[in-house]
Amino acid sequence: MAVTFEQTTLDNGLTIIGEVNASAHTAAAGFFVKTGTRDEPIELMGVSHFLEHMMFKGTSRRTAAEVNIDFDRIGAQYNAFTHQETTAYWAHVLPHFLPDALDILADILRPALREDDFTMEKNVILEEIGMYADRPFWVAYEHAMERHFDGHPLAYRILGTPQSIDALTAEQMRDYFAHRYCPDNITLALAGRVDFDRCVDQIASLCGSWKPTGAQRDYRATAPTDHIDNLTDPKLTRHYLVGIANGPSRQDERRYAGLVLSQLLGDADGSRLYWELIDPGLADEAEVTLHPFDHAGTFLIYASCSPAQAERVEEILLRTLDTAGERLTEEEITRVKHKLETDLTLEQERPAGRMMALGNGWLYTGEYRPMAEELAKLEAVDADALAELLSEFPFTPRTLVRLTHP
């Protein structure tokens, strides 16, 4: 399957990138805004995510109902997500509907942000906070991020808190929007069966009048230290453990080694934690994943087990991390690389998956890597690369959060 890469930047700074695959059956498009919880003043915590909801509430051309109806009329799969550093709006459609999808996406990127809708949607946000409060992993993860990045905006909760959402005004949201949703802070990513030049013409006419603001990100340094916190919740049956340690950033070429290391230690099948904890039935989940950020990075560590096994599980888990550099063999590394090759192949087969990878990657590096190059970077990871990575990121300092029945 042959793909070609195209890119251009409009005069106002809006960047358009595309991985064109003429044999694909569908097309995907996503506006990636370089803004998220990390870019919020603390008193506006949760505004990025709340704003993402409000973007679907209508524009000068469409009511909220019309936004949904117009997407559904073209059979689109569409949604949005808010992350610590990115807010994205995307649609996956049959190729002949791509111009319609772009028209709606570009339109909702200039929302009405009406007061009535803001008041109504506050309820939905509070319900969403409630829904996540019933998910133990999420509760422990939010707390671990708060501790690990204490004093830095990466610590903020994506959904905000009931108090911060309650206190937020529509005017504050409008100001945040006006500054952060500028074309020089946005990338449109396209993938699949796409007529790139035609898309560029359409986007130039839809978005060419947007004004740049020169929005920037605050890159103050993070300063994680060791933490161990105990949380309790009387309704819980199981014991949950979430850990966060430093890892390579999105810009760091060692992220490929980081990916291999995280899978080697904590993939759901066949990893070291699998053999230490899952195979003997001590824990039913034990995983390590790489979560790189913008000029910062983390390894996320997660396990759940019965309260009776909690101490033993934690001891084994930490020992596995602390001895990660021992007994590394090329054979073990090769197995991990082959599993990752399957993952990347599956991503390549779906335009929606490629669009996500393309847009997410571009915001951090402004660089395109074809799949073959990504695979080659992974292939080049060896025991020396992992040893070097571990000398820089030895899983300490780290934050540990235990969540369990009191």
Place this chain on the structure above:
Amino acid sequence: MNPIHHHRLDNGLTLLVEPMADVASVGMTLLLPAGACTEPQQQHGVGAVLSEMLFRGAGGMDARAHCQAMDLLGIKRSAEVHTYHTRIGGIFLGRRIEQALPLLADLALRPALPDSALQPCRELALQAIDALEDEPQQRVIEELRRAHFGPVLGRSTLGDRRTIGALTLEQVRHHHAVRFVPGSSILALAGAVDFDTARQMAEQLLGDTGDSAPLPDDHAQPGGGYKHVPADTTQQHIALAYPTVPLNHPDAMTQRLAVAVLSGGMSGRLFTEVREKRGLCYAVFASYSSLLNRGSVFAYAGTTTARAPDTLAVLQRELQRLSDGAKEDEFERARIGLKSRLVMQGESTSARAAAIASDQFLLGRPRSLDEIEEEIDAVSLDALNAFLAAHRPEQFTVLSIGPEPLEVD
């Protein structure tokens, strides 16, 4: 689009192969007649324990050697107990099929099932049951299935705490011997695979003869009624179900379109009425699903306790109001939504393998994407509205998990 090859092995195994252009991966689904409904009542959960034990060595290799061999080939694999079947799933690169399929066949048919693995696997099965207690959003659906489908088909696929604790190795091995029978199984492969290779390999790897493994009959009536599970959760999790036509009924696609009017996209009635207009919840949806000869519509909403009565009222009102008929524009959106999801499913080798295997079981044959599209096109708005008028939702089963019971009629 892609033709689907259909072949019956001498031992009775049904092989389905859907070659797909422009993909490098192969998705595999193997359905073995070892679902929760086939478990002896006193051994409920034996399938859940067995599905863990499959990964403790197979084909003459110990657990580590077999796992490492699969990892080296980059095989993604899973084993899950469903209502009728245990499903073995696999995803691998097509160019590795000749090494990959034998390892997956060993996993299913030639597991070691060693004594030493029993205790850890029972422990993992028990932990999965405990984990569900902490995930009310999933648990409410599980409890609803139990109440709606009754004691056999509504059985939890995770098993039961008491019976799992008492399971013996002999019982697990026996369950494998009598239910993991290739002659009563369905193997579906989709993606970068050709039929001749697949057939040869299936005959060689899964061609053993053995007794057949029929599924139990179930004549239980749909449940109905209301049940509340008290829990100190933040939200009240509400789920409901009512019976409708099964997948092998000529009106199944009509029912699917009706559910798409309710919950196909964000312009669907549930999202619009419950969330957009009233801000009652974050998550709300309805779905259609089918067992053999039993179709159901399921719906879910999660909301804080104070809003729960309104949420349930609006949810039920919308389900009832659909009987008055859909409008032309809603119907068109439902149609195009289903059609475009079909094309998107056609991009995923694993989704296609799962879909054709499921069709084979529920309909007796796999449907191509073209055929499903024709089924969608064959439904008119008039036919949809006639169906809705004739099939008013009734016999609701309602479940809630949360701090307070609801008032339910």
